[in-house]
Amino acid sequence: MAERIEFTNWLETHDQPFVVIDADFRIVAVNRAYEVAYHVRGEEVVGTPCYATSHHHDRPCFEHGEECPHRRIFEGRRQESCLHTHFDGEGRARWVRVTGHRLTTREGAVYLGEGLCEIASQEPAAVEKAGPRMVGRSPAFLAMVERLQRAAATASPVLIQGETGTGKELAASFIHAHSSRRDRPFICLDCTTLTESLFESEVFGHERGAFTGSVAARTGLFELADGGTLFLDEIGEMPLAMQAKLLRVLETHEFRRVGGDTVRRADVRVVCATNRSLWSCVRQGTFREDLYYRIACFTIHAPPLRERLEDIPLLAAELLRTLPPPAGGRRIRVTPEAIALLQQHTFPGNVRELRNLLQVAAATCGCDRIDAEAIEEVVSRFEAWRAPLDPHPAEAAPAAPPPAAGAAEPPSMAEVERRYIAELLERYHGHRRRVAQALGISERTLYRRLKAYGLR
Structure with a gap:
């Protein structure tokens, strides 16, 4: 006391x-x-x-x-x-x-x-919305959040780098929502969707009659984002000619609409994202070095899902929160056994793949509960879709000669597999999850084979 x-x-x-x-x-x-x-x-x-x-x-x-x-x-x-x-x-x-x-x-x-x-806070009022929100508690995720918060406290341009499907737009939205610009617009532009001819019109706007079909003046995204944040997704895909025009407006904050003479100004903070190594693009000559230094003042790494598998329970609950519940039912949940199976998956498509997997599982399970069997079926389907088709299969190996008279019969494939699983069980001291990982199968599949082969 x-x-x-x-x-x-x-x-x-x-x-x-x-x-x-x-x-x-x-x-x-x-x-x-x-x-x-x-x-x-x-x-x-x-x-x-x-x-x-x-x-x-x-x-x-x-x-x-x-x-x-x-x-x-x-x-x-x-x-x-x-x-x-x-x-x-x-x-x-x-x-x-x-x-x-x-x-x-x-x-x-x-x-x-x-x-x-x-x-x-995980759910600040400024970012509450119907869509998925950033959730997690893994060290890799929390390290990213700390960097995002530091970026939000500055006025510097930010470059978010990460694989496809890691949630780079959510990260950019987090920066905006925690910055002094939170009450101003947050505008997104996917750089992969713009052709060079449409870039100026879309970003800077155009006046009436600037080109055939422009029957009215249009405000560009840069002008719409005045006072707020402009998020340029997949900036590594932007052609060099467009990069030069973007660099100028980032340096001067001045631009003209297509077909116009008036010089306009906009106070815009730019956050960019890419799934490429932009510096490698600079060295290859496909990305301007001066633009790189202009946008990469503050760099942030968005970790892939395989580096934060412990976040899958939170991510699954958040992603399923955005799905409508079954007719007359409760919100869909994932069983602990299904979560364990998900955590064994590598997720090359990251959180986006997890979302799609859960959507398919929710649509096929027919109830308000996604179990391990549903996850196993959908994962197998995804892996089959991802497997490349080989139009020129290798020629079959010549048949082995028949065994000599009196020679022992070779073990069957089932017996070979049984011995191999038994050896792995001994090597990993009966730790079934590690055995399943070594075999490249799910724990549920391993359990079935253990039962079939009489192994414990």
Whole structure:
């Protein structure tokens, strides 16, 4: 009790939320700033496990593969910093940077002191919408969110780089929604859809009679985004001639409509995205070096889904939230067994592939629950669609000569497979998930084969 009073008095010298945790993961004390920021009262959380109260886990964070300052501090570190998802008293997720400190009382007892610096809320009012929102709690995802928040606090142009389907438009929307321009327009332009002849008309606008069919003046996207953000998706696909025109308007903020003489100005922040290595394009001569330096002031990496598989439960729930529920039914959910199967998939199409997979599974399952069997069927279908068709199959190998008289019969394919699975079970000490990964099949398929071959 004396130690708790000592901590309480000391904690109130901190302006930021601060919490003290003991070696058994129990919250010992929190300051007033923590209570206000996270909508809780101290007596509600003191004595509860930090991983349950703060992170909604059933066991310590490091056992879920997340970074955890607790273990490192009690191993002897003086200070440790990491990114975390922290839930408040209303159940809303906050993305925070946690800085852990080693605290020692006069009696020599050791505690963890955590200072919390919020990066952003998972669902700020500015970005609530019917479509999918950014969700996640993996280290790779949280590192991206921290970079996005830093970018939002600046006026610099931003370049988001990542594979197709990683959510680069959502990331750009996040920057806009957390910037000082949040109340102004957010305009998107897919650079792959514009021909060189349409670029100026679409981006800068045109006057009436500028060309055949222009019966009225049109405001361009650059002008529409005045005061806000213009998102240029897949800028690496933009032809060189268009790049020169874009560079000029980015440098001067001045432009003319097609067919017009008036010089117009627009205050626009530009955020670009690409699934290419733009610097490689610069070296190949397909992207202007001066434009690269103009748009890549602040670069952000959007991680592929294979680097954040632990986010699949949250992503699946968020993606399914946007689908209409079955007629007269509840919202569709994914069973834990189905989630486990999804986490074994490599997802070359990233979050977009996950969304499409869930849409197909939801349409075919016929109920409000997607189970492992539905996921296995859809994944197999996707892999079949992705497999290349070989119009020139290799010639069949010549038949093996018949076995000599008295020679032992060769084992059947089933027996070869049974022996191989048995060998893998021994090698991985019965760990079925690792065996399934080594075989390149799902755990559900492995279970069926174990049963068929009488293996345990």
